[in-house]
Amino acid sequence: MWFILYTVGFVASVLYVYSFFRRRLFASFMEHITSKPSPKITAMKKSLFESMKEIVSSDPESKRSGRFRLLEIGPGTGTNFEFYPSNAKLSVLEPDHSFKDYFARNKQKFPHLELENFYEGWAQDMKQVRSGSIDAVVCTRVLCSVPVRKTGPFLAEVKRVLAPKGRFYFVEHVGDRPGTILRWIQNALRATFLYGFLTCGCIPNKSTDEDVKRAGFSSTDATRFHVETDAPVWTLKGFFLRLIASHVAGVAGK
Ligand SMILES: C[S@@+](CC[C@H](N)C(=O)[O-])C[C@H]1O[C@@H](n2cnc3c(N)ncnc32)[C@H](O)[C@@H]1O
Ligand SMILES: *[C@@H]1O[C@H](CO)[C@@H](O)[C@H](O)[C@H]1NC(C)=O
Numbered sequence: 001m002w003f004i005l006y007t008v009g010f011v012a013s014v015l016y017v018y019s020f021f022r023r024r025l026f027a028s029f030m031e032h033i034t035s036k037p038s039p040k041i042t043a044m045k046k047s048l049f050e051s052m053k054e055i056v057s058s059d060p061e062s063k064r065s066g067r068f069r070l071l072e073i074g075p076g077t078g079t080n081f082e083f084y085p086s087n088a089k090l091s092v093l094e095p096d097h098s099f100k101d102y103f104a105r106n107k108q109k110f111p112h113l114e115l116e117n118f119y120e121g122w123a124q125d126m127k128q129v130r131s132g133s134i135d136a137v138v139c140t141r142v143l144c145s146v147p148v149r150k151t152g153p154f155l156a157e158v159k160r161v162l163a164p165k166g167r168f169y170f171v172e173h174v175g176d177r178p179g180t181i182l183r184w185i186q187n188a189l190r191a192t193f194l195y196g197f198l199t200c201g202c203i204p205n206k207s208t209d210e211d212v213k214r215a216g217f218s219s220t221d222a223t224r225f226h227v228e229t230d231a232p233v234w235t236l237k238g239f240f241l242r243l244i245a246s247h248v249a250g251v252a253g254k
Contacts, residue, residue, distance in 0.1 A: 015197070026200045027098040031077045033237050040227050044249045045140070045171060049083040051251070057135050058163035062089060068135040069116075071161065073123045074142035075099070078106035081113055091117035091134075093126055096200075124153040129161045137162060140171040143208045144244075145201045151208075155215035162254040168217065169251050173244035174224070175205035186243065202244075209248045222250025 018025075057068040070088040072080060076099045084090065090113060094103070097120075107115065119128045124146070137158050146154050158168050176183040186204040189195040196202065209222040226245050231238035 019197075022198070023096060023098040023200060026198075027077065027096070027102060029236070030099070031102045033241060034077060034079045037079065038227050038229060038241075040225065041171070041247070044223075044225060044247070045080065045083050048169060048171065048249045048251065049080075049138075051167075052085050052088070052136060052169075055135050055167070056165075058165060059133065059135070062135075069133065070136045070138065071129065071134045072138045073158070074139060074145070075103060076141075077102035080138060080140055081107060081110040084113060086112055088136075089114055089116045091115070091119065091129075093119040093121055093123060093129070095120065095122050123157055124150045126157050126161065131160050132163050132166075134161045134166055135163055136167050136169060138169045141173055143170070143172050143211070144174075144203055144206055146203075147201070148203070148206070151206075151211050152215065155212065159215065159217065159254055164254060166254045167251050168212070168254070170208065170212065170222075171247060171249045172206075172208040173204075174208050174246050174248050176246045182243075182245070189243070204243060209250060212250065212252050215252075217252035218254060220250060220252040222248050224248050 052068075052070075055068045057063040059069060062068055067087045067089050070084065070090050072090065072092045075092045075094055076096075078099075092103075092115070107113075117128075119126065121128060123142075139158075143151060143154070162168065175186050183205065190203060190205045195204070209220075209224070212222070213220050225247055227241070227247055228245070229238060229241040231241060233239055233242060
């Protein structure tokens with residue numbers, strides 16, 4: 001009896017202390033798993049973002065100078081700079097301070113890329129960004145961290161800030177096909193408090209492509225793919241990257 005009480009007390013204390021550091025630890029874990037991305041995800045991002053070259057800005061001033069306005073939501077450590085064309089005027093929206101140093105360090109490697117605004121806040125409530133003012137919105141591995149009931153409002157805000165011909169680019173990890181062992185593990189982990197707590201709200205079994213299709217964009221073009229990893233399965237990185245192996249890459253028109 002006492003043993004059980006002690007154990008519960010001990011685990012609760014560890015989690016309580018951990019709760020003060022979890023955002024910073026998660027940010028450093030994200031930097032750890034994304035600093036050498038798999039060739040597959042790099043290739044998918046490259047081919048998806050290729051079409052940004054065709055964008056003609058709806059903002060007369062940007063158009064005159066041959067530039068366009070790009071908003072990245074939830075850039076985290078900054079994993080997408082290398083894919084942006086040099087005529088992009090980049091703004092980012094990030095709610096979490098813990099990523100700031102990693103973001104700044106990774107941004108330094110791309111000094112030619114202009115960072116116009118750094119907004120702090122949540123995308124489901126981005127009052128700082130004017131309606132119809134953005135030519136392209138980008139999210140990579142962001143919607144997995146958005147609670148199910150906030151996903152609709154999040155996507156509605158993306159649509160609101162996009163210009164009439166604006167595009168929404170996304171690369172997200174999603175739940176595996178129903179019926180697979182991986183999907184069973186994802187559903188099971190989702191049912192635990194601990195998984196969400198440790199990963200700062202990651203939902204492993206979402207169907208983000210379905211959510212985008214339901215959000216009322218005029219067109220959606222999305223492809224599912226798997227991302228393999230060389231990291232051994234018994235390391236935290238190897239386990240986590242296998243757990244989130246199923247991805248979707250797509251673009252939606254406003
Ligand atoms: C798993 S990280 C991914 C970071 C980066 N985009 C990448 O590809 O590695 C999730 C990011 O989304 C941000 N985020 C989570 N919920 C958000 C929301 N509702 N609005 C805006 N950003 C959000 C987090 O702060 C974090 O930067
Ligand atoms: C994700 O897992 C939870 C818990 O097992 C389950 O209730 C929910 O329906 C699953 N979501 C999807 C989209 O399968």
